[in-house]
Amino acid sequence: MGWLEKHLPSLEEATSTTPQLHENTSSNRFNVSHPLPSAPPAMQPRPYHNSLTPLLSPLRPHCLARDRLRLWVPATSRSRLDHTGSLVSLTDSNIDRILLVIAHCHAPSTRECYGSSLLVFHVFCDSRGIPEHQRCPASSVLVLAFLAGCAGLYSGKTLENYFYGIHAWHLLHDLPWSVDQAQASLTLEGAKSLAPSSSSRAKRAPFTVALLLMIHSSLDLSTPLHAAVYACLTTSFFTIARTGEFTVPSLKSFDRHLHVSVSDIRHKVDRHGFHVTVFRLPRTNTSSSGEDVYWAAQSGLADPLAALNNHLHINHLSPSDALFSWQHGTGLHALTRTAFLKCLKDASAHSGHGDLKGHGIRIGGTLEYLLRGVPFETMKTMGRWNSDAFVLYLQKHTIVLAPYLQDQPVLEPFMCYALPT
Incomplete structure (x- = not known):
């Protein structure tokens, strides 16, 4: 009998217990902080590459790529108004928790990829003098200009990820996305044909x-x-x-x-x-x-x-x-x-x-x-x-x-x- 057969029943028993919820009679459950799943140990972000260094801005702190979706904020902040136009009494921590929870819908690797897209997008906007309020919500012509500007520099798949990263940033901060999908699809298809040969990976040999x-x-x-x-x-x-x-x-x-x-x-x-x-x-x-x-x-x-x-x-x-x-x-x-x-x-x-x-x-x-x-x-x-x-x-x-x-x-x-x- 191998290790697996010998120990597996005890492993199943160890994971079959359902945690019990206990009523908190002394205080409302929303008066205490409910932690989200533990995050990896704190890491220091690496310096920006010389060719991809954004202009200094309080809207874009130097942070890990996987945190940029949440921590790089648009000039227009998430609305706190209800459907009648009345202000809802929420604190900054309430809003930040909305961003933190929504950000967890993406896997860490996806957040990192989208964080890279935001860096390239903002460096592009810096180079063109695009003001902050025009970057989010971004117009269709700005996003198309960004994709066209990157064509020939990146692979088609990379540009597709960049496009969805900017879209995810708009969704996370509750700002409208008005990019023409048909025009974007055509631009991305064109960018694929212009991708540099160096962006194509060599065929991977299969294991046998x-x-x-x-x-x-x-x-x-x-x-x-x-x-x-x-x-x-x-x-x-x-x-x-x-x-x-x-x-x-x-x-x-x-x-x-x-x-x-x-x-x-x-x-x-x-x-x-x-x-x-x-x-x-x-x-x-x-x-x-x-x-x-x-x-x-x-x-x-x-x-x-x-x-x-x-x-x-x-x-x-x-x-x-x-x-x-x-x-x-x-x-x-x-x-x-x-x-x-x-x-x-x-x-x-x-x-x-x-x-x-x-x-x-x-x-x-x-x-x-x-x-x-x-x-x-x-x-x-x-x-x-x-x-x-x-x-x-x-x-x-x-x-x-x-x-x-x-x-x-x-x-x-x-x-x-x-x-x-």
Whole structure:
């Protein structure tokens, strides 16, 4: 019996208790401060780049990119009037809490991306002498001029994020958004064709089961770091997870409200006796309420169950620890994305796979299941895609198209019902 089977029931019991609400009879519940989920440790913002330094303004304090949506305020503040024009008695702290709560509808990475868009937008406005009151609410012509001014400097995807970042800033501060969507769409399409070649990422090589086995042979799974890395790799591969969903950005940034802990593992058995291990992601790029990902045990050395059992046995974790923490000489370390990818790069360098990218794990897992004959709609659900964007993997990687291209296709029966129409 592995670590997971032995300890899983106690982990489920530890997370099944529902906290009870107690009536506060001594004071109104709104007379006390109700804290929001804990934030990462305070960090100092880095200096602005020489080419992206905004003019000094009390409306735009120097802060972290992820805080700019809320802390960079328009010259026109959020209205405190009701529908009759009467002033509602709210304090500045009440208004700030509105902004803080609404800002939490975006994942931290999204807030950071949108914060970058605000920086570029305001530097553009500074260079054109646009007065503060014209920046928000911004006219359609100003936003289009901004997008056109950035065309040829950034990728189409980056400019699209910048556009939505400015939109989110207007929504957050309750100011009207009057940009012509049709004109904006045409401008963004034009900007894509003008994007510099340097803005296009090189095609990511997909991980394969063979590559997982090669990495396994290069690691020492009796050591804490390697045990954690291989368990994280196999779990990410077979759950088709994004690299950042099972790792943390930095050693001090682990937060149980945002990142996977040991207690987020569940084990399920269906009516046919098939066993599945489920991981609850507390928060993802596309869901602030979290999502489930899952795998089943596999045969051979790429088995994620064996890798996870080995990791939990070697690293002696408690239910509240980050799932892929590892024992370091200075104490328990949550596995960071940087440490994870560096370890994989070092393990695969001698085999000619030294330029591996994290997203290749998600691509590789998708291709592996497709080549096994898993239907596209099932893959869409498992990969948590809201669109058919993942089908682009077929256009970029000949390994999944090869069986279909033969004069007697290997997957001919599968093609009849699996290919999207």
